Amino acid sequence: MSAAAGELPGTVSGGAVRRVLEAEVARARAARPERRPRAVDVGGGSGSWAVPLAVAGCEVTVVDVSPDALASLERRAREAGVHGLVTPVQGDADQLAELVGAGLADLVLGHGLLELVDDPARAAAALAAVAAPGAAVSVLATSRHAAVLRHVLAGRLDEARAVLTDPDGRYGPGDALRRRLDGPALGALLEATGRLRVELVQGDGVLEAWLPNAVRDGGPAAVRDAAELEELAAGVPALQEVAARLHVLARALPTA
Ligand SMILES: C[S@@+](CC[C@H](N)C(=O)[O-])C[C@H]1O[C@@H](n2cnc3c(N)ncnc32)[C@H](O)[C@@H]1O
Structure with a gap:
Protein backbone atom coordinates (compact mmCIF):
# COMPACT_ATOMS: atom_id res chain seq x y z
CA MET A 1 0.00 0.00 0.00
CA SER A 2 2.93 2.36 0.34
CA ALA A 3 2.78 2.56 -3.46
CA ALA A 4 -0.53 4.39 -3.13
CA ALA A 5 1.21 7.44 -1.75
CA GLY A 6 3.54 7.38 -4.74
CA GLU A 7 0.59 6.95 -7.07
CA LEU A 8 -1.27 9.99 -5.85
CA PRO A 9 1.46 12.59 -5.53
CA GLY A 10 0.57 15.78 -3.78
CA THR A 11 -2.62 14.50 -2.18
CA VAL A 12 -3.35 15.27 1.44
CA SER A 13 -6.15 12.76 2.02
CA GLY A 14 -6.23 8.98 2.07
CA GLY A 15 -3.38 8.30 4.50
CA ALA A 16 -5.52 7.13 7.42
CA VAL A 17 -7.52 4.79 5.17
CA ARG A 18 -4.32 3.38 3.67
CA ARG A 19 -2.91 2.68 7.16
CA VAL A 20 -6.01 0.66 8.06
CA LEU A 21 -5.90 -1.31 4.81
CA GLU A 22 -2.17 -2.01 5.24
CA ALA A 23 -2.90 -3.45 8.68
CA GLU A 24 -5.67 -5.64 7.24
CA VAL A 25 -3.40 -6.95 4.48
CA ALA A 26 -0.76 -7.78 7.12
CA ARG A 27 -3.41 -9.48 9.27
CA ALA A 28 -4.65 -11.60 6.35
CA ARG A 29 -1.09 -12.54 5.41
CA ALA A 30 -0.31 -13.60 8.99
CA ALA A 31 -3.51 -15.66 9.19
CA ARG A 32 -2.85 -17.46 5.88
CA PRO A 33 0.86 -17.27 5.04
CA GLU A 34 0.49 -20.05 2.42
CA ARG A 35 -1.41 -17.86 -0.05
CA ARG A 36 -1.89 -14.24 -1.11
CA PRO A 37 -4.56 -12.17 0.65
CA ARG A 38 -7.77 -12.07 -1.41
CA ALA A 39 -9.43 -8.68 -1.83
CA VAL A 40 -12.71 -7.83 -3.54
CA ASP A 41 -13.16 -4.17 -4.50
CA VAL A 42 -16.79 -3.40 -5.33
CA GLY A 43 -17.28 -0.28 -7.41
CA GLY A 44 -13.52 -0.26 -7.63
CA GLY A 45 -13.58 1.96 -10.71
CA SER A 46 -10.22 2.56 -12.34
CA GLY A 47 -8.32 0.98 -9.46
CA SER A 48 -7.18 3.77 -7.19
CA TRP A 49 -7.43 1.32 -4.27
CA ALA A 50 -7.24 -2.00 -6.12
CA VAL A 51 -3.91 -1.38 -7.86
CA PRO A 52 -2.05 -0.42 -4.66
CA LEU A 53 -3.55 -3.51 -2.99
CA ALA A 54 -2.19 -5.67 -5.80
CA VAL A 55 1.18 -3.92 -5.52
CA ALA A 56 1.08 -4.84 -1.83
CA GLY A 57 0.73 -8.50 -2.90
CA CYS A 58 -3.03 -9.12 -2.83
CA GLU A 59 -5.10 -10.91 -5.46
CA VAL A 60 -7.77 -8.32 -6.20
CA THR A 61 -11.11 -8.84 -7.94
CA VAL A 62 -12.69 -5.57 -9.01
CA VAL A 63 -16.44 -5.62 -9.65
CA ASP A 64 -17.80 -2.54 -11.37
CA VAL A 65 -20.74 -1.74 -13.63
CA SER A 66 -18.65 0.47 -15.89
CA PRO A 67 -16.67 -1.15 -18.75
CA ASP A 68 -14.77 2.13 -19.21
CA ALA A 69 -13.63 2.13 -15.60
CA LEU A 70 -12.54 -1.49 -15.91
CA ALA A 71 -10.56 -0.70 -19.07
CA SER A 72 -8.73 2.08 -17.16
CA LEU A 73 -8.16 -0.36 -14.30
CA GLU A 74 -6.52 -2.88 -16.65
CA ARG A 75 -4.29 -0.17 -18.10
CA ARG A 76 -3.29 1.04 -14.65
CA ALA A 77 -2.63 -2.49 -13.38
CA ARG A 78 -0.44 -3.23 -16.42
CA GLU A 79 1.53 -0.02 -15.91
CA ALA A 80 2.08 -0.95 -12.25
CA GLY A 81 3.23 -4.46 -13.25
CA VAL A 82 0.42 -6.21 -11.37
CA HIS A 83 -1.87 -7.14 -14.24
CA GLY A 84 -1.72 -10.80 -13.24
CA LEU A 85 -3.04 -10.06 -9.76
CA VAL A 86 -6.06 -7.98 -10.77
CA THR A 87 -9.27 -9.57 -12.11
CA PRO A 88 -11.80 -7.12 -13.54
CA VAL A 89 -15.43 -8.28 -13.47
CA GLN A 90 -18.21 -6.27 -15.02
CA GLY A 91 -21.33 -6.47 -12.91
CA ASP A 92 -23.58 -4.95 -10.30
CA ALA A 93 -23.00 -5.03 -6.55
CA ASP A 94 -26.36 -6.77 -6.24
CA GLN A 95 -24.93 -9.85 -8.02
CA LEU A 96 -21.73 -9.85 -6.02
CA ALA A 97 -21.91 -13.30 -4.42
CA GLU A 98 -22.72 -14.93 -7.78
CA LEU A 99 -19.85 -13.06 -9.42
CA VAL A 100 -17.07 -13.70 -6.90
CA GLY A 101 -18.38 -16.41 -4.56
CA ALA A 102 -19.73 -16.07 -1.02
CA GLY A 103 -17.52 -15.99 2.07
CA LEU A 104 -14.13 -16.12 0.32
CA ALA A 105 -12.58 -12.64 0.60
CA ASP A 106 -10.11 -11.57 3.31
CA LEU A 107 -10.76 -7.91 2.56
CA VAL A 108 -13.81 -6.33 0.92
CA LEU A 109 -13.87 -2.72 -0.23
CA GLY A 110 -16.94 -0.63 -1.00
CA HIS A 111 -15.39 2.81 -1.50
CA GLY A 112 -17.57 5.50 -3.05
CA LEU A 113 -20.29 2.89 -3.66
CA LEU A 114 -23.12 3.21 -1.13
CA GLU A 115 -23.90 6.79 -2.19
CA LEU A 116 -24.56 5.58 -5.77
CA VAL A 117 -26.44 2.29 -5.56
CA ASP A 118 -30.24 1.89 -5.74
CA ASP A 119 -30.52 0.14 -2.38
CA PRO A 120 -27.70 0.69 0.13
CA ALA A 121 -28.98 -1.97 2.55
CA ARG A 122 -28.87 -4.57 -0.24
CA ALA A 123 -25.37 -3.43 -1.25
CA ALA A 124 -24.16 -3.61 2.37
CA ALA A 125 -25.56 -7.16 2.62
CA ALA A 126 -23.75 -8.07 -0.61
CA LEU A 127 -20.43 -6.76 0.77
CA ALA A 128 -20.98 -8.78 3.96
CA ALA A 129 -21.89 -11.93 2.03
CA VAL A 130 -18.58 -12.17 0.15
CA ALA A 131 -16.44 -11.58 3.27
CA ALA A 132 -14.96 -14.66 4.94
CA PRO A 133 -15.60 -14.94 8.69
CA GLY A 134 -13.16 -12.55 10.38
CA ALA A 135 -12.53 -10.61 7.15
CA ALA A 136 -12.57 -6.83 7.05
CA VAL A 137 -15.14 -4.80 5.13
CA SER A 138 -13.91 -1.28 4.38
CA VAL A 139 -16.52 1.30 3.39
CA LEU A 140 -15.79 4.86 2.37
CA ALA A 141 -18.77 7.13 1.79
CA THR A 142 -19.42 10.80 1.07
CA SER A 143 -20.33 12.66 4.24
CA ARG A 144 -23.55 14.59 4.57
CA ARG A 180 -25.09 11.17 1.75
CA LEU A 181 -24.68 9.53 5.12
CA ASP A 182 -23.32 10.41 8.53
CA GLY A 183 -21.16 8.14 10.68
CA PRO A 184 -23.94 6.62 12.82
CA ALA A 185 -26.13 5.96 9.75
CA LEU A 186 -23.25 4.29 7.92
CA GLY A 187 -22.38 2.09 10.91
CA ALA A 188 -26.04 1.16 11.40
CA LEU A 189 -26.36 0.21 7.73
CA LEU A 190 -23.45 -2.22 8.01
CA GLU A 191 -24.50 -3.73 11.35
CA ALA A 192 -28.07 -4.17 10.10
CA THR A 193 -26.74 -6.87 7.76
CA GLY A 194 -26.45 -9.04 10.89
CA ARG A 195 -23.07 -10.25 9.61
CA LEU A 196 -20.79 -7.29 10.42
CA ARG A 197 -19.55 -5.54 13.56
CA VAL A 198 -18.15 -2.00 13.21
CA GLU A 199 -14.62 -1.73 14.59
CA LEU A 200 -13.53 1.70 13.45
CA VAL A 201 -14.97 4.95 12.15
CA GLN A 202 -12.66 7.68 10.93
CA GLY A 203 -12.65 10.67 8.62
CA ASP A 204 -11.00 10.95 5.23
CA GLY A 205 -10.48 14.42 3.81
CA VAL A 206 -10.94 16.29 7.10
CA LEU A 207 -8.87 19.20 5.82
CA GLU A 208 -10.12 19.18 2.23
CA ALA A 209 -12.60 22.04 2.44
CA TRP A 210 -10.46 24.17 4.71
CA LEU A 211 -6.95 23.95 3.35
CA PRO A 212 -5.85 27.19 1.66
CA ASN A 213 -4.41 26.90 -1.84
CA ALA A 214 -1.20 28.44 -0.51
CA VAL A 215 -0.61 25.19 1.40
CA ARG A 216 -1.69 22.90 -1.46
CA ASP A 217 0.59 24.77 -3.85
CA GLY A 218 3.37 25.12 -1.29
CA GLY A 219 5.41 22.21 -2.60
CA PRO A 220 5.99 18.65 -1.39
CA ALA A 221 7.02 19.61 2.17
CA ALA A 222 3.84 21.62 2.75
CA VAL A 223 1.69 18.82 1.33
CA ARG A 224 3.51 16.29 3.51
CA ASP A 225 2.86 18.42 6.62
CA ALA A 226 -0.81 18.72 5.69
CA ALA A 227 -1.05 14.96 5.08
CA GLU A 228 0.39 14.31 8.55
CA LEU A 229 -2.11 16.70 10.10
CA GLU A 230 -4.90 15.02 8.10
CA GLU A 231 -3.95 11.62 9.52
CA LEU A 232 -4.01 12.98 13.07
CA ALA A 233 -7.37 14.67 12.51
CA ALA A 234 -8.94 11.59 10.86
CA GLY A 235 -9.33 9.84 14.20
CA VAL A 236 -10.77 12.77 16.17
CA PRO A 237 -14.54 12.24 16.56
CA ALA A 238 -15.40 15.95 16.48
CA LEU A 239 -13.59 16.34 13.15
CA GLN A 240 -14.66 13.04 11.53
CA GLU A 241 -18.16 14.24 10.81
CA VAL A 242 -16.88 17.20 8.80
CA ALA A 243 -14.48 15.07 6.77
CA ALA A 244 -15.36 14.88 3.07
CA ARG A 245 -15.73 11.11 3.43
CA LEU A 246 -16.39 8.72 6.29
CA HIS A 247 -14.41 5.53 6.56
CA VAL A 248 -15.81 2.54 8.43
CA LEU A 249 -14.05 -0.75 8.99
CA ALA A 250 -16.35 -3.60 9.94
CA ARG A 251 -15.45 -7.19 10.77
CA ALA A 252 -17.37 -10.17 9.39
CA LEU A 253 -18.78 -12.23 12.25
CA PRO A 254 -18.13 -15.98 12.48
CA THR A 255 -20.87 -17.95 10.78
CA ALA A 256 -23.28 -19.69 13.17
C1 LIG B 1 -17.03 7.19 -7.11
S1 LIG B 1 -16.44 5.82 -8.01
C2 LIG B 1 -15.37 5.10 -6.79
C3 LIG B 1 -14.20 4.40 -7.39
C4 LIG B 1 -13.23 3.79 -6.37
N1 LIG B 1 -13.89 2.83 -5.51
C5 LIG B 1 -12.57 4.85 -5.55
O1 LIG B 1 -12.84 4.93 -4.34
O2 LIG B 1 -11.77 5.62 -6.11
C6 LIG B 1 -17.83 4.74 -7.97
C7 LIG B 1 -17.70 3.51 -8.82
O3 LIG B 1 -18.79 2.63 -8.52
C8 LIG B 1 -19.28 2.07 -9.72
N2 LIG B 1 -20.68 1.67 -9.46
C9 LIG B 1 -21.77 2.45 -9.34
N3 LIG B 1 -22.86 1.72 -9.06
C10 LIG B 1 -22.44 0.43 -8.99
C11 LIG B 1 -23.12 -0.80 -8.75
N4 LIG B 1 -24.44 -0.83 -8.50
N5 LIG B 1 -22.40 -1.94 -8.74
C12 LIG B 1 -21.06 -1.90 -9.01
N6 LIG B 1 -20.37 -0.77 -9.26
C13 LIG B 1 -21.06 0.39 -9.26
C14 LIG B 1 -19.10 3.17 -10.75
O4 LIG B 1 -19.07 2.65 -12.06
C15 LIG B 1 -17.77 3.78 -10.32
O5 LIG B 1 -16.68 3.16 -10.98
Whole structure:
Protein backbone atom coordinates (compact mmCIF):
# COMPACT_ATOMS: atom_id res chain seq x y z
CA MET A 1 0.00 0.00 0.00
CA SER A 2 2.93 2.36 0.34
CA ALA A 3 2.78 2.56 -3.46
CA ALA A 4 -0.53 4.39 -3.13
CA ALA A 5 1.21 7.44 -1.75
CA GLY A 6 3.54 7.38 -4.74
CA GLU A 7 0.59 6.95 -7.07
CA LEU A 8 -1.27 9.99 -5.85
CA PRO A 9 1.46 12.59 -5.53
CA GLY A 10 0.57 15.78 -3.78
CA THR A 11 -2.62 14.50 -2.18
CA VAL A 12 -3.35 15.27 1.44
CA SER A 13 -6.15 12.76 2.02
CA GLY A 14 -6.23 8.98 2.07
CA GLY A 15 -3.38 8.30 4.50
CA ALA A 16 -5.52 7.13 7.42
CA VAL A 17 -7.52 4.79 5.17
CA ARG A 18 -4.32 3.38 3.67
CA ARG A 19 -2.91 2.68 7.16
CA VAL A 20 -6.01 0.66 8.06
CA LEU A 21 -5.90 -1.31 4.81
CA GLU A 22 -2.17 -2.01 5.24
CA ALA A 23 -2.90 -3.45 8.68
CA GLU A 24 -5.67 -5.64 7.24
CA VAL A 25 -3.40 -6.95 4.48
CA ALA A 26 -0.76 -7.78 7.12
CA ARG A 27 -3.41 -9.48 9.27
CA ALA A 28 -4.65 -11.60 6.35
CA ARG A 29 -1.09 -12.54 5.41
CA ALA A 30 -0.31 -13.60 8.99
CA ALA A 31 -3.51 -15.66 9.19
CA ARG A 32 -2.85 -17.46 5.88
CA PRO A 33 0.86 -17.27 5.04
CA GLU A 34 0.49 -20.05 2.42
CA ARG A 35 -1.41 -17.86 -0.05
CA ARG A 36 -1.89 -14.24 -1.11
CA PRO A 37 -4.56 -12.17 0.65
CA ARG A 38 -7.77 -12.07 -1.41
CA ALA A 39 -9.43 -8.68 -1.83
CA VAL A 40 -12.71 -7.83 -3.54
CA ASP A 41 -13.16 -4.17 -4.50
CA VAL A 42 -16.79 -3.40 -5.33
CA GLY A 43 -17.28 -0.28 -7.41
CA GLY A 44 -13.52 -0.26 -7.63
CA GLY A 45 -13.58 1.96 -10.71
CA SER A 46 -10.22 2.56 -12.34
CA GLY A 47 -8.32 0.98 -9.46
CA SER A 48 -7.18 3.77 -7.19
CA TRP A 49 -7.43 1.32 -4.27
CA ALA A 50 -7.24 -2.00 -6.12
CA VAL A 51 -3.91 -1.38 -7.86
CA PRO A 52 -2.05 -0.42 -4.66
CA LEU A 53 -3.55 -3.51 -2.99
CA ALA A 54 -2.19 -5.67 -5.80
CA VAL A 55 1.18 -3.92 -5.52
CA ALA A 56 1.08 -4.84 -1.83
CA GLY A 57 0.73 -8.50 -2.90
CA CYS A 58 -3.03 -9.12 -2.83
CA GLU A 59 -5.10 -10.91 -5.46
CA VAL A 60 -7.77 -8.32 -6.20
CA THR A 61 -11.11 -8.84 -7.94
CA VAL A 62 -12.69 -5.57 -9.01
CA VAL A 63 -16.44 -5.62 -9.65
CA ASP A 64 -17.80 -2.54 -11.37
CA VAL A 65 -20.74 -1.74 -13.63
CA SER A 66 -18.65 0.47 -15.89
CA PRO A 67 -16.67 -1.15 -18.75
CA ASP A 68 -14.77 2.13 -19.21
CA ALA A 69 -13.63 2.13 -15.60
CA LEU A 70 -12.54 -1.49 -15.91
CA ALA A 71 -10.56 -0.70 -19.07
CA SER A 72 -8.73 2.08 -17.16
CA LEU A 73 -8.16 -0.36 -14.30
CA GLU A 74 -6.52 -2.88 -16.65
CA ARG A 75 -4.29 -0.17 -18.10
CA ARG A 76 -3.29 1.04 -14.65
CA ALA A 77 -2.63 -2.49 -13.38
CA ARG A 78 -0.44 -3.23 -16.42
CA GLU A 79 1.53 -0.02 -15.91
CA ALA A 80 2.08 -0.95 -12.25
CA GLY A 81 3.23 -4.46 -13.25
CA VAL A 82 0.42 -6.21 -11.37
CA HIS A 83 -1.87 -7.14 -14.24
CA GLY A 84 -1.72 -10.80 -13.24
CA LEU A 85 -3.04 -10.06 -9.76
CA VAL A 86 -6.06 -7.98 -10.77
CA THR A 87 -9.27 -9.57 -12.11
CA PRO A 88 -11.80 -7.12 -13.54
CA VAL A 89 -15.43 -8.28 -13.47
CA GLN A 90 -18.21 -6.27 -15.02
CA GLY A 91 -21.33 -6.47 -12.91
CA ASP A 92 -23.58 -4.95 -10.30
CA ALA A 93 -23.00 -5.03 -6.55
CA ASP A 94 -26.36 -6.77 -6.24
CA GLN A 95 -24.93 -9.85 -8.02
CA LEU A 96 -21.73 -9.85 -6.02
CA ALA A 97 -21.91 -13.30 -4.42
CA GLU A 98 -22.72 -14.93 -7.78
CA LEU A 99 -19.85 -13.06 -9.42
CA VAL A 100 -17.07 -13.70 -6.90
CA GLY A 101 -18.38 -16.41 -4.56
CA ALA A 102 -19.73 -16.07 -1.02
CA GLY A 103 -17.52 -15.99 2.07
CA LEU A 104 -14.13 -16.12 0.32
CA ALA A 105 -12.58 -12.64 0.60
CA ASP A 106 -10.11 -11.57 3.31
CA LEU A 107 -10.76 -7.91 2.56
CA VAL A 108 -13.81 -6.33 0.92
CA LEU A 109 -13.87 -2.72 -0.23
CA GLY A 110 -16.94 -0.63 -1.00
CA HIS A 111 -15.39 2.81 -1.50
CA GLY A 112 -17.57 5.50 -3.05
CA LEU A 113 -20.29 2.89 -3.66
CA LEU A 114 -23.12 3.21 -1.13
CA GLU A 115 -23.90 6.79 -2.19
CA LEU A 116 -24.56 5.58 -5.77
CA VAL A 117 -26.44 2.29 -5.56
CA ASP A 118 -30.24 1.89 -5.74
CA ASP A 119 -30.52 0.14 -2.38
CA PRO A 120 -27.70 0.69 0.13
CA ALA A 121 -28.98 -1.97 2.55
CA ARG A 122 -28.87 -4.57 -0.24
CA ALA A 123 -25.37 -3.43 -1.25
CA ALA A 124 -24.16 -3.61 2.37
CA ALA A 125 -25.56 -7.16 2.62
CA ALA A 126 -23.75 -8.07 -0.61
CA LEU A 127 -20.43 -6.76 0.77
CA ALA A 128 -20.98 -8.78 3.96
CA ALA A 129 -21.89 -11.93 2.03
CA VAL A 130 -18.58 -12.17 0.15
CA ALA A 131 -16.44 -11.58 3.27
CA ALA A 132 -14.96 -14.66 4.94
CA PRO A 133 -15.60 -14.94 8.69
CA GLY A 134 -13.16 -12.55 10.38
CA ALA A 135 -12.53 -10.61 7.15
CA ALA A 136 -12.57 -6.83 7.05
CA VAL A 137 -15.14 -4.80 5.13
CA SER A 138 -13.91 -1.28 4.38
CA VAL A 139 -16.52 1.30 3.39
CA LEU A 140 -15.79 4.86 2.37
CA ALA A 141 -18.77 7.13 1.79
CA THR A 142 -19.42 10.80 1.07
CA SER A 143 -20.33 12.66 4.24
CA ARG A 144 -23.55 14.59 4.57
CA HIS A 145 -22.23 17.08 7.12
CA ALA A 146 -19.10 17.96 5.18
CA ALA A 147 -21.28 18.67 2.14
CA VAL A 148 -23.41 21.09 4.20
CA LEU A 149 -20.31 23.06 5.20
CA ARG A 150 -18.85 22.96 1.69
CA HIS A 151 -22.02 24.57 0.29
CA VAL A 152 -21.97 27.18 3.08
CA LEU A 153 -18.34 28.04 2.30
CA ALA A 154 -19.31 28.51 -1.34
CA GLY A 155 -22.24 30.75 -0.37
CA ARG A 156 -24.86 28.22 -1.57
CA LEU A 157 -27.13 28.38 1.45
CA ASP A 158 -30.16 26.81 -0.27
CA GLU A 159 -28.14 23.74 -1.21
CA ALA A 160 -26.62 23.60 2.29
CA ARG A 161 -30.10 23.63 3.80
CA ALA A 162 -31.32 20.94 1.41
CA VAL A 163 -28.39 18.61 2.17
CA LEU A 164 -29.01 19.13 5.89
CA THR A 165 -32.74 18.52 5.81
CA ASP A 166 -33.36 16.14 2.88
CA PRO A 167 -33.83 12.56 4.16
CA ASP A 168 -31.13 11.38 1.73
CA GLY A 169 -28.85 14.40 2.17
CA ARG A 170 -29.26 15.50 -1.48
CA TYR A 171 -29.22 19.11 -2.63
CA GLY A 172 -31.77 18.64 -5.40
CA PRO A 173 -32.69 16.70 -8.54
CA GLY A 174 -29.36 17.62 -10.19
CA ASP A 175 -27.37 15.95 -7.43
CA ALA A 176 -25.19 13.17 -8.87
CA LEU A 177 -25.31 11.23 -5.60
CA ARG A 178 -28.32 9.18 -4.47
CA ARG A 179 -27.58 9.89 -0.82
CA ARG A 180 -25.09 11.17 1.75
CA LEU A 181 -24.68 9.53 5.12
CA ASP A 182 -23.32 10.41 8.53
CA GLY A 183 -21.16 8.14 10.68
CA PRO A 184 -23.94 6.62 12.82
CA ALA A 185 -26.13 5.96 9.75
CA LEU A 186 -23.25 4.29 7.92
CA GLY A 187 -22.38 2.09 10.91
CA ALA A 188 -26.04 1.16 11.40
CA LEU A 189 -26.36 0.21 7.73
CA LEU A 190 -23.45 -2.22 8.01
CA GLU A 191 -24.50 -3.73 11.35
CA ALA A 192 -28.07 -4.17 10.10
CA THR A 193 -26.74 -6.87 7.76
CA GLY A 194 -26.45 -9.04 10.89
CA ARG A 195 -23.07 -10.25 9.61
CA LEU A 196 -20.79 -7.29 10.42
CA ARG A 197 -19.55 -5.54 13.56
CA VAL A 198 -18.15 -2.00 13.21
CA GLU A 199 -14.62 -1.73 14.59
CA LEU A 200 -13.53 1.70 13.45
CA VAL A 201 -14.97 4.95 12.15
CA GLN A 202 -12.66 7.68 10.93
CA GLY A 203 -12.65 10.67 8.62
CA ASP A 204 -11.00 10.95 5.23
CA GLY A 205 -10.48 14.42 3.81
CA VAL A 206 -10.94 16.29 7.10
CA LEU A 207 -8.87 19.20 5.82
CA GLU A 208 -10.12 19.18 2.23
CA ALA A 209 -12.60 22.04 2.44
CA TRP A 210 -10.46 24.17 4.71
CA LEU A 211 -6.95 23.95 3.35
CA PRO A 212 -5.85 27.19 1.66
CA ASN A 213 -4.41 26.90 -1.84
CA ALA A 214 -1.20 28.44 -0.51
CA VAL A 215 -0.61 25.19 1.40
CA ARG A 216 -1.69 22.90 -1.46
CA ASP A 217 0.59 24.77 -3.85
CA GLY A 218 3.37 25.12 -1.29
CA GLY A 219 5.41 22.21 -2.60
CA PRO A 220 5.99 18.65 -1.39
CA ALA A 221 7.02 19.61 2.17
CA ALA A 222 3.84 21.62 2.75
CA VAL A 223 1.69 18.82 1.33
CA ARG A 224 3.51 16.29 3.51
CA ASP A 225 2.86 18.42 6.62
CA ALA A 226 -0.81 18.72 5.69
CA ALA A 227 -1.05 14.96 5.08
CA GLU A 228 0.39 14.31 8.55
CA LEU A 229 -2.11 16.70 10.10
CA GLU A 230 -4.90 15.02 8.10
CA GLU A 231 -3.95 11.62 9.52
CA LEU A 232 -4.01 12.98 13.07
CA ALA A 233 -7.37 14.67 12.51
CA ALA A 234 -8.94 11.59 10.86
CA GLY A 235 -9.33 9.84 14.20
CA VAL A 236 -10.77 12.77 16.17
CA PRO A 237 -14.54 12.24 16.56
CA ALA A 238 -15.40 15.95 16.48
CA LEU A 239 -13.59 16.34 13.15
CA GLN A 240 -14.66 13.04 11.53
CA GLU A 241 -18.16 14.24 10.81
CA VAL A 242 -16.88 17.20 8.80
CA ALA A 243 -14.48 15.07 6.77
CA ALA A 244 -15.36 14.88 3.07
CA ARG A 245 -15.73 11.11 3.43
CA LEU A 246 -16.39 8.72 6.29
CA HIS A 247 -14.41 5.53 6.56
CA VAL A 248 -15.81 2.54 8.43
CA LEU A 249 -14.05 -0.75 8.99
CA ALA A 250 -16.35 -3.60 9.94
CA ARG A 251 -15.45 -7.19 10.77
CA ALA A 252 -17.37 -10.17 9.39
CA LEU A 253 -18.78 -12.23 12.25
CA PRO A 254 -18.13 -15.98 12.48
CA THR A 255 -20.87 -17.95 10.78
CA ALA A 256 -23.28 -19.69 13.17
C1 LIG B 1 -17.03 7.19 -7.11
S1 LIG B 1 -16.44 5.82 -8.01
C2 LIG B 1 -15.37 5.10 -6.79
C3 LIG B 1 -14.20 4.40 -7.39
C4 LIG B 1 -13.23 3.79 -6.37
N1 LIG B 1 -13.89 2.83 -5.51
C5 LIG B 1 -12.57 4.85 -5.55
O1 LIG B 1 -12.84 4.93 -4.34
O2 LIG B 1 -11.77 5.62 -6.11
C6 LIG B 1 -17.83 4.74 -7.97
C7 LIG B 1 -17.70 3.51 -8.82
O3 LIG B 1 -18.79 2.63 -8.52
C8 LIG B 1 -19.28 2.07 -9.72
N2 LIG B 1 -20.68 1.67 -9.46
C9 LIG B 1 -21.77 2.45 -9.34
N3 LIG B 1 -22.86 1.72 -9.06
C10 LIG B 1 -22.44 0.43 -8.99
C11 LIG B 1 -23.12 -0.80 -8.75
N4 LIG B 1 -24.44 -0.83 -8.50
N5 LIG B 1 -22.40 -1.94 -8.74
C12 LIG B 1 -21.06 -1.90 -9.01
N6 LIG B 1 -20.37 -0.77 -9.26
C13 LIG B 1 -21.06 0.39 -9.26
C14 LIG B 1 -19.10 3.17 -10.75
O4 LIG B 1 -19.07 2.65 -12.06
C15 LIG B 1 -17.77 3.78 -10.32
O5 LIG B 1 -16.68 3.16 -10.98
